[in-house]
Amino acid sequence: MKFLKKLFIQPKNLILIFIVTALIIISSVIIELNQSKKEMLELMQTQSQTLLESMIRSGKNALLSYDKIEEETKTRLLNNAGMIKILYQKKLVSNSLLESIATKNNLFRINIFSKTGNKIYSSYKEVHSQLEEKENPLEYLWPILDGDTDTLIIGIKPSRFGDEQRYAVAISSGDGGAIVLNVDAAQLLEFRKEVGFGVLLKSISENEQIEYVALQDEDGIIAASGRLDDLEPVDSSAFLQKGLESGTYMWRIAIVDSINVFEAIHPFEYKNDIIGIFRIGLSLEPINGINDAIVRRLIIIGIVLFVFGSITITLVFVKQNFNLLSNKFKAIETYSKEILDNVSDAIIVIDKDFAIKSFNNAALQILGKDVISTQNLFALFEENKCIELINSSSLLEEVECIVNGNNKVFLVSKSEFTDEQKMQNKILVIRDLTEIKNLENIIQRKERMAEMGELASSVAHEIRNPLNAIGTITQQLGKDFEPKNNSSQFRELTKLVYKEVRRINETIENFLKFARPLPIKPEKYSSKEFFDGISKQYSALLNEKNIELMINEVWAGEVVWDITQMKQVFINLIENAIDSIEKSGKILIHIKEKNPDKLEIKMEDNGKGISREDKNKIFNLYFTTKTKGSGIGLSIVQKIIAEHNGSIYVNSETGKGAEFIINIPKKLVQV
Numbered sequence: 001m002k003f004l005k006k007l008f009i010q011p012k013n014l015i016l017i018f019i020v021t022a023l024i025i026i027s028s029v030i031i032e033l034n035q036s037k038k039e040m041l042e043l044m045q046t047q048s049q050t051l052l053e054s055m056i057r058s059g060k061n062a063l064l065s066y067d068k069i070e071e072e073t074k075t076r077l078l079n080n081a082g083m084i085k086i087l088y089q090k091k092l093v094s095n096s097l098l099e100s101i102a103t104k105n106n107l108f109r110i111n112i113f114s115k116t117g118n119k120i121y122s123s124y125k126e127v128h129s130q131l132e133e134k135e136n137p138l139e140y141l142w143p144i145l146d147g148d149t150d151t152l153i154i155g156i157k158p159s160r161f162g163d164e165q166r167y168a169v170a171i172s173s174g175d176g177g178a179i180v181l182n183v184d185a186a187q188l189l190e191f192r193k194e195v196g197f198g199v200l201l202k203s204i205s206e207n208e209q210i211e212y213v214a215l216q217d218e219d220g221i222i223a224a225s226g227r228l229d230d231l232e233p234v235d236s237s238a239f240l241q242k243g244l245e246s247g248t249y250m251w252r253i254a255i256v257d258s259i260n261v262f263e264a265i266h267p268f269e270y271k272n273d274i275i276g277i278f279r280i281g282l283s284l285e286p287i288n289g290i291n292d293a294i295v296r297r298l299i300i301i302g303i304v305l306f307v308f309g310s311i312t313i314t315l316v317f318v319k320q321n322f323n324l325l326s327n328k329f330k331a332i333e334t335y336s337k338e339i340l341d342n343v344s345d346a347i348i349v350i351d352k353d354f355a356i357k358s359f360n361n362a363a364l365q366i367l368g369k370d371v372i373s374t375q376n377l378f379a380l381f382e383e384n385k386c387i388e389l390i391n392s393s394s395l396l397e398e399v400e401c402i403v404n405g406n407n408k409v410f411l412v413s414k415s416e417f418t419d420e421q422k423m424q425n426k427i428l429v430i431r432d433l434t435e436i437k438n439l440e441n442i443i444q445r446k447e448r449m450a451e452m453g454e455l456a457s458s459v460a461h462e463i464r465n466p467l468n469a470i471g472t473i474t475q476q477l478g479k480d481f482e483p484k485n486n487s488s489q490f491r492e493l494t495k496l497v498y499k500e501v502r503r504i505n506e507t508i509e510n511f512l513k514f515a516r517p518l519p520i521k522p523e524k525y526s527s528k529e530f531f532d533g534i535s536k537q538y539s540a541l542l543n544e545k546n547i548e549l550m551i552n553e554v555w556a557g558e559v560v561w562d563i564t565q566m567k568q569v570f571i572n573l574i575e576n577a578i579d580s581i582e583k584s585g586k587i588l589i590h591i592k593e594k595n596p597d598k599l600e601i602k603m604e605d606n607g608k609g610i611s612r613e614d615k616n617k618i619f620n621l622y623f624t625t626k627t628k629g630s631g632i633g634l635s636i637v638q639k640i641i642a643e644h645n646g647s648i649y650v651n652s653e654t655g656k657g658a659e660f661i662i663n664i665p666k667k668l669v670q671v
Contacts (some may be wrong), residue, residue: 085173116145140157161589299342343362412429447671524559527559528553558576589603601664605658609656612654615650
């Protein structure tokens with residue numbers, strides 16, 4: 001120990017210790033410099049890859065949006081052209097008729113050309129006789145006039161006389177001529193400009209850390225923004241060629257416009273075609289700044305080390321520990337936030353005044369923007385119910401409320417904590433039980449239907465034959481037996497008995513519909529034809545009662561259903577809606593795709609609605625609130641939907657109409 005003490009006290013040993021310590025620290029700083037470079041490059045690699053993927057998704061969405069608008073424009077023009085063709089073939093076309101059709105359908109021009117290319121009808125009078133013709137329509141129409149095709153999508157083309165652009169289609173008129181329709185393409189082109197790559201890339205390049213972004217192919221730059229003077233062509237760069245061939249993300253440190261940049265690339269593919277390659281150049285100034293700071297720190301540490309060696313070493317260790325703890329804290333904080341944002345239950349934090357202080361993504365999805373934006377729990381629950389829920393001693397409560405006009409059932413658990421300001425806060429974890437409750441109701445209804453079916457079968461077989469015998473005997477007595485006294489009363493009684501026997505027999509027949517349902521016979525059918533048939537079937541009755549039926553087909557396609565039975569579903573629902581609407585009103589049927597295999601069909605009316613007490617009973621057999629109703633219609637509806645592997649439930653309040661929601665597979669698959 002004395003030797004060691006003497007050793008450390010010697011000046012040369014102290015200097016040696018300082019030098020060794022300095023070398024260790026300098027080496028550590030150099031290693032840290034290299035590690036920081038590596039970590040920053042990895043971070044830039046991750047960020048650039050994420051940014052490129054976002055650009056690719058945005059680019060595809062922009063192209064899809066434009067294709068969708070153009071497809072709808074083309075379809076509208078072809079539909080109108082088909083109608084005009086029918087009128088033309090029936091010799092009903094005139095210039096004034098075409099002008100009327102163009103005005104009503106927002107069409108710019110309708111022209112009909114003979115097989116020799118002469119214009120024979122037009123929706124617009126010629127006013128350009130003094131102007132130079134910029135293009136001849138016959139240049140586009142020769143495939144139809146020569147009989148090579150009967151439909152031609154001309155697309156966007158310049159105006160014949162002016163500087164405008166038109167979107168045009170043409171079809172054969174049936175006698176060798178052509179029917180041409182076009183619309184003003186200004187809105188279409190403006191939409192293309194708004195969603196185009198130029199706007200996308202310009203908005204991205206506004207970030208000062210991004211030197212340039214570009215979409216480039218072998219012919220040159222398609223769209224770009226930023227430093228573009230020194231961008232190398234694709235065909236002269238082995239790196240870019242390799243990126244196109246590999247079809248994956250790649251990166252490098254490149255020199256562009258005499259500065260070093262971090263360049264990342266990714267091919268852009270749309271509809272199985274490589275359109276080009278996205279390039280993004282990120283500034284290396286943050287990395288250079290960090291490197292410069294580390295170098296300066298190295299110099300300062302070297303100077304301070306020889307003056308305050310031991311203190312410097314201590315501070316270095318403290319700093320390293322602090323950085324380590326900070327990184328761990330950030331990692332834990334990020335991890336906790338990810339967990340909260342990805343749980344399926346809504347989590348909200350409220351203060352003592354019921355104000356919402358914090359919430360997760362699930363809360364926004366389950367409760368909706370309207371509730372969250374008010375920043376107060378009273379937007380979700382009534383004030384009395386809210387106070388009762390918070391002050392209740394129970395930690396778990398099942399409550400009902402209305403969110404965006406829909407009845408919801410929530411399971412709410414709660415806990416408390418005190419924040420750094422010593423304020424009491426409550427955490428509410430809300431689980432949406434609405435679907436589960438609806439499924440429970442459906443299962444209960446199915447069980448009741450099964451029980452009713454068994455009862456119907458047994459009752460029918462036990463009493464049907466005796467009833468038939470009673471009916472036959474009663475009829476025979478009325479014909480063959482004539483009492484001496486009160487003969488008219490006797491005949492009335494025998495008729496009454498026979499009538500009541502028939503009524504009981506009809507009741508048995510209704511029972512047997514559940515005991516022995518008709519077999520499901522699925523067939524392919526167009527959903528549009530199905531709902532058009534429903535609309536036509538009820539058009540006269542609805543007009544008579546001043547009720548408007550609207551069918552909104554967000555999705556239309558092929559379904560595989562038992563058409564007869566599914567038609568019975570909508571007949572029952574529409575007739576119930578008609579009975580519910582006292583005077584004039586509206587019925588809306590909304591069809592949309594819930595997922596690739598299932599449809600959601602909503603039928604709404606503005607009738608008198610259904611009370612909360614009756615909502616859970618309306619699908620019960622023989623339950624009805626109508627004086628002349630049998631109470632069997634909605635039971636049949638529920639049974640048919642269930643046999644198609646679907647579900648039906650209702651949202652309604654008294655005086656606010658009713659909404660029936662059907663979730664049903666597009667194609668019934670029988671096991």
